[in-house]
Amino acid sequence: MTPAPSVAATAHTLAADHDRPAIRALYEDLHRHPELAHAEHTTAARAAKELRSFGIDVTENVGGTGVIGVLENGPGRTVMIRADMDALPVQEATGLAYASRIDGVMHACGHDMHTAMLVGAAQTLARGRSHWSGTVVFVLQPAEETGTGALAMRADGLLERFPQPDVLLAQHVSAGPAGLVAHVEGPVLAASASIDIVIHGRGGHGSRPDTAIDPIVIGAAVVGRVQTIVAREIAPRESAVVTVGRFQAGTANNVIPATAELGLTVRSTSDEVQDRIVTAVRRIVTGECAVAGALAEPDIRIVKSLPATVNDTGTTRRIARTHQEMFGAAHIIDPGPAMGSEDFSALAVRPDGTSIPYHYWFLPSTTALVWDAAPGASPLEKFAQVPSAHSPHFAPDPAVLDQGIAAMTGAVLTELNQPT
Incomplete structure (x- = not known):
């Protein structure tokens, strides 16, 4: 047969x-x-x-x-x-x-x-x-x-x-x-999330930063700080990425703007790790705004999330x-x-x-x-x-x-x- x-x-x-x-x-x-x-x-x-x-x-x-x-x-x-x-x-x-x-x-x-x-x-x-x-x-x-x-x-x-x-x-x-x-x-x-952030400062003249609350400086601190999430909060055996792909603020060299906008992508190969990273992003942004005396809580919005x-x-x-x-x-x-x-x-x-x-x-x-x-x-x-x-x-x-x-x-x- x-x-x-x-x-x-x-x-x-x-x-x-x-x-x-x-x-x-x-x-x-x-x-x-x-x-x-x-x-x-x-x-x-x-x-x-x-x-x-x-x-x-x-x-x-x-x-x-x-x-x-x-x-x-x-x-x-x-x-x-x-x-x-x-x-x-x-x-x-x-x-x-x-x-x-x-x-x-x-x-x-x-x-x-x-x-x-x-x-x-x-x-x-x-x-x-x-x-x-x-x-x-x-x-x-x-x-x-x-x-x-x-x-x-x-x-x-x-x-x-x-x-x-x-x-x-x-x-x-x-x-x-x-x-x-x-x-x-x-x-x-990977799981992925796209996060939009608006930081609320106080606008002012570039010659008098003491009278303003500069959202660009706050945003710059956020950019640097979120890069420590993977390096210091996620185990080396896990794969994860945090990227700031968008930073928009201001219209003139001598004007401190009232707001700054950031756009992040967060990726990891575990939904549990992804949740931890997103939570850390929220904590860092809120914390940096509080330390700088921002006039309002930041707007943090997840615009797209995939498992x-x-x-x-x-x-x-x-x-x-x-x-x-x-x-x-x-x-x-x-x-x-x-x-x-x-x-x-x-x-x-x-x-x-x-x-x-x-x-x-x-x-x-x-x-x-x-x-x-x-x-x-x-x-x-x-x-x-x-x-x-x-x-x-x-x-x-x-x-x-x-x-x-x-x-x-x-x-x-x-x-x-x-x-x-």
Whole structure:
């Protein structure tokens, strides 16, 4: 008796059947016509049309411009896979033949590639129904870049209106040599918070600082002091960052302004550490204002907050094993957690508050030409030199489309194959 093919072998067979020219054309078209968060109307309509052409049940306008496709194929587990769709307000400088035609807007984070990969995986799984059983839910999410899309879809009944998944999956292209797949157990992306601060002083003439309460001096003290949070309040084993990215005050050289505004980003790989850092920021700002005799309490407002992305260990190990068999062990890496942030994990909270296990992995996508030409003797040195996500020069290798479709297909089949 001939043994049944492995999940990896089946995934390779099914993924090889996707329509490469059509998926490549879809990717290039999406790249030419990027759309910002919550305005992904054409992108969503195009993706919905493609999913319907594979016989998938599609619902549009979920959480705004979100699209849900449901492919039911007998009894078994339910696997949800997600791709984000929105672009960034970046002027493209790649020089690609299919560069953005929208002034000041670019797919600088690879979401066009994620969308095309999900469509390719949907085609592969729809054509290969005889090789699996269960349900696959395809999620095309808006507004990842603003951190609002996942919550909007949840608020619109994502986990009540559609089959609730046993596991949630996503992948993301990144800088690094194309052909690798990066899996990280546990924390993979940081929690993040954007904090806006207004310091209230007393304005006055630059020649008479004794009659004023200078908010610039207070702000400068805050800038220096918050840098001690990670150095002196967070254990060295934890990863955390506090950055002041905005400091605005004053209109003239000889005028002490009445207010100063600061904008901070706070990131860590633990929600508990994140809470401690945000609390410390509040304490420091309030304290510096009190010491300087500020006329009013500072305004401290968290304008955006995202939870940490923490991969489920069992799911990560299963999918990494499948990808090792598919692509070769030498192509599977563990780069450790990154300090970027995502709203993906917000999709993994059930209506009762419990968590859905999930796995989020990376597909390095720098072309061999760019990688080889980058300065540096080591991979880390080269990594620091090649264009990364959000750069106007970010241009993933289109060959990674095939790998991403295969990787997603293998991950879905791996999880469908688990006991119910």
